[in-house]
Amino acid sequence: MLGKLLAGRYKVIDHLGEGGFGKTYLAQDHKLPGNPKCVVKQLKPLTPKVLPTARKLFDREAKCLQDMGKHDRIPQLFAYFDEEEEFYLVEEYIEGNPLSQELNIYHKLSEGEVIAILQEILSILEFVHQQKVIHRDIKPSNIIRRKQDGKLVLIDFGSVKQLSIQNLNPHEQEQLTVAISTAGYTPIEQLQGKPSFSSDIYALGITAIQALTGNNPRDLQWDPNTGQVIWHHQAAVSSQIANILDKMVSPSLRDRYQSVGEVINELGNCTKLLTETTQIVSEIRSPSSALTEARQEASPANSVPSSIVTSHPGTKLSKFSLPTLKPWQGLVFLGGITAILGIAELIYPIIRPVYQLHRGEKLLESQQLEDALDSFQSVIKMRPKNAEGWEGRGDALRLLDRNQAALATYDKALHLRPNDSETWNKKGRALYKQGKSEQALSAQEKAIKFDSNNARAWSDKGIALIGLQRYEEALEAFKKAKKLKPQDPTVWQNQALALEYLKRHQEAIEVYEEAVVTYTEALSANPKDPVAWVDRGGVLSKLKRHEEALYSYEKAIEVSPKFYLAWHNKGDAFYFLRRYEEALAAYDQALKIRPKSYRTWHNRGSLLAAEKGDFEEAIKSFDKVIQIKPSFYHAWRDRGLALSNLERYPEAIASFNKALEIQPKDHQSWMGQGIALMKLDRNQEALAAFDRAKEIQPNNPYIWANRGLVLEKMRSYQKARDSYREALRIDPTFPLPTQALE
Incomplete structure (x- = not known):
């Protein structure tokens, strides 16, 4: 053919x-x-x-x-x-990727992602059924995510039949019907040759359950007495959504939804409580976005500042952690020196600084950062003009998140060696971690000026460019780094990050897969590298292969039990796997190693609030963050959300105000403030807050919907309807109550 x-x-x-x-x-x-x-x-x-x-x-x-x-x-x-x-x-021809491929890559999808899929496909099915057509073969491979806009398209209508196929006798009809169905997604009445509109609802329900559990229908369990699928224990899902899916896949046609409209209405009823603060938490503070932000500075590397990371629902980028770059490029010593230096330093004091340098370098590699800092302090004390000692001290301070002190230390090293490319590179990383992207870029360009073959500097230049939202230039910098160091998996990882920001998601996934392979090869040669294990786990987490990521973090801990970042990321992996008690235990262990890690305290608070509903304890964690780093506006904002959940609205408003003093362009804080004000019937102030939020983020349907609610409370009904319509214009599947537009 x-x-x-x-x-x-x-x-x-x-x-x-x-x-x-x-x-x-x-x-x-x-x-x-x-x-x-x-x-x-x-x-x-x-x-x-x-x-x-x-x-x-x-x-x-x-x-x-x-x-x-x-x-x-x-x-x-x-x-x-x-x-x-x-x-x-x-x-x-629809260019894109089938949903089945997403499920292979991500294994499981969150409840929010599955709701979004249901809403999109149900709206298509409603149109199809209005044409008196039954699709008969809904399954993940027949749902395509269109490349040009990321929307879902329902395909494979080449075999549909009109509802009344009066020209076929029952046996012929059954032959045709069975031919165009797929085992596992097909209800009993369709297998018997009597499909109905409800048959499509059944198939879509099974598809949703597959996405939530990660199990193909053939691997699901079925109750032998009732024929009902048994799946709740394999998914993290609210009881409301679970009940809807159970009714969609009821083996009895009579007990199933009879029309798509019924499903749309019930799904809308589950998600329409826009005035509840918990609803806003799910939009502003999804677990994945909380953890993405938390990894940005917990990583020993450069990463994108939280001010440019979005947590908009459905955005895949919010599910990916940011890059982890190996921070040390130190002196190289000959093998065997460790064995003799312990004795040699006693006999030859002249080489004691060499010993301390080497010891500090080894302690950095094993993530014993405080001890490494002591070693480099000893070098500087013995030889104040030793540039390598100052550089090592800067490395230890940077990895301890003491970036201001690290910058002063790198300046000391650069005073002694002003043309040292490596030190300029590390200074750039410390600047970036402070959110100073322009200065970080300048430092990386100096590093490249003094050594144009410094692959790390090219890679970190790309990270700085991402911080400045200059994504195309960032991608070019990463390509240059990859040419210089093609076997460095962190370069692959950073290139994929740039592709994510450019919304070239499929290309990004392919590069992440390559990064995993490269890390695995590197670890085969050197299985004692804890940073490589953590980096590998970070990429696997981006690919939603969280069980494998967890294994990588555990291998890192096996090699280096006091490696703070391994424990922190292990907590993240447990979080994504919805093993919340184990996640808390891992975060607590990370905090024993580094009690002043505000990022880990923040993750801990996010978990307590979003997953356990323990808002009092969450507030205590957020207070710890604020005590350590008062300028971290995310903690003020999320503290405000927790206070709102406890109906302590005046305190919540004060917390949102603090967040906005630090970051006046945080639309999420404005929206949280607006909701708290609305709860206190301070409607004019609430409207002003929502207006400010929409100026910053005009394409967020939640803002427009909440703005509509406050206008409705103020009896400005036409303006309220206009605001609701704008929410629907942005997202036609947005779950507004039907009466809102009447």
Whole structure:
């Protein structure tokens, strides 16, 4: 079939798949400029007996498909014809990736992500069913995330049948029906040849359960007495959503939803409580976004400042941790020196500084940072003009998050060696961790000026450019670093990060996969490198392979039991795996090693608030953050949210005000403040807060919806409706109460 020209126009260039009702090919249209791609479906009847009737139905089917193609989320039908007693449909080619691929990569999706998928597909199905059409084969591989805009498209309508197939006898109808279904996603009535609209609801429900549990339908458990799927214990899901999915996949047609509209309404009822602060917590402070922010400075490396990281629902980037770069590039000593220096320093005091330098370097590698700092202090005390001692001291201070002291120390080293590329590079990292991206970029450019082959400086230049939101330039810097050091997995990791910010998500995933391979190869050669284990875990976490990430962090701890970052990231992995008690234990262990890690205290507070509902204890953790770093506005904001949940609105408003003093452009703090003010019936002030939030983030539907609520309370009904409509314009699937627009 490959190379064949169909209808004198469509040249087959690839075989895409095959099902019970025919084969699917990728083709080029040779009668249009540029030979654009299209999809050709070759439909074959199952038996000669069905052929005459199938021919009669074909024209009617094709016209029905043409009508459905008017929907933006359904491929258009370009042409249909028959040739050599075989029927062909020519459809729009949707460039993108199937949902099945996302599930393979991410394994499990969060409740919020699954709700978003349900809302998108239900809106498409509602249109389909209005055309009196049953899809009959809904499954992850038939849902495509369109590359151009990230929206979901429902495909494989080449085999749908109109609701009344009166021209087929029951046996023929059953043959056709079974041919176009997929085991596991198909309810009993469809297997018996009597599909209904509810059959599509069942298949979508199974798809949602697969996304939540990570299990293919064939691996799910089923109650032998009732036929109901047993899945709740394998997913972190609210009881409301679990109940909706249970009804969607009820084995009894009578007990299942009879229409898509019913599902949409019930799903909307679960998510419409926009005035509740807990709702806003889920938008502002999702667990994944909290942890993403928390890793930014917990990492011993440069990372994107929290001020430019978004936590908008559904944004995959918020689920990825930021890069971990190995921070040390120290002196290289010959093997075996450790064994003799312990004695030699007693005999030859002249080489004691060399011993302390080497000892400090080794302690850095094993993440014993306080001891490393002591060693470098000893070097400086013995030799105040030893630039390497000052550089090592700066490294230890930077890794302890004492960045201001680290900068002063690097300046001492640069006074002694002003053209040292490595020291400029490390100074740039410390500047970046303080959120000074412009100065960090300047420092990295100096590092490159003194050594144009410094791959680390090129990579860190890219990170600084990301901090300045100059993503294309960042990508070019990472490419340069990769040319210089192709086997360094951190370079691959950073390149993937730039691709994420450029919204080239599929390319990013492929680069992350390459980074994992490179880390694994490096660790095969040197399994005692705790930083490489942690870095590998970070990439696996980006790919949502959290069990594997957890293994990497545990290997790092095995090598270096006092490695703070390994314990911190282990807590993150447990968090993502919804093993919250173990996550808390890991965070507590990290805090024993580094009790002044404000990022770990912040993660701890986020977990207590978002997952355990223990707002009092969460506030204590946020207070610790504020005590350690009063300028960390995220803690003030999230403290405000916790206080709102306890209905302590005046205190919450004071906390939001502190956050806004530090970061007046944080739209989430403005929104939290607006909700607290609305709870106190200070509606005019609440409206002003929402207006400020929408100025900063005009495309956030939550802001417009809450603004509508306060206007409604103020009896400005037309303005309220306008605000609600704007929320729906931004996101047509946004779960507004029906009465809001009446």
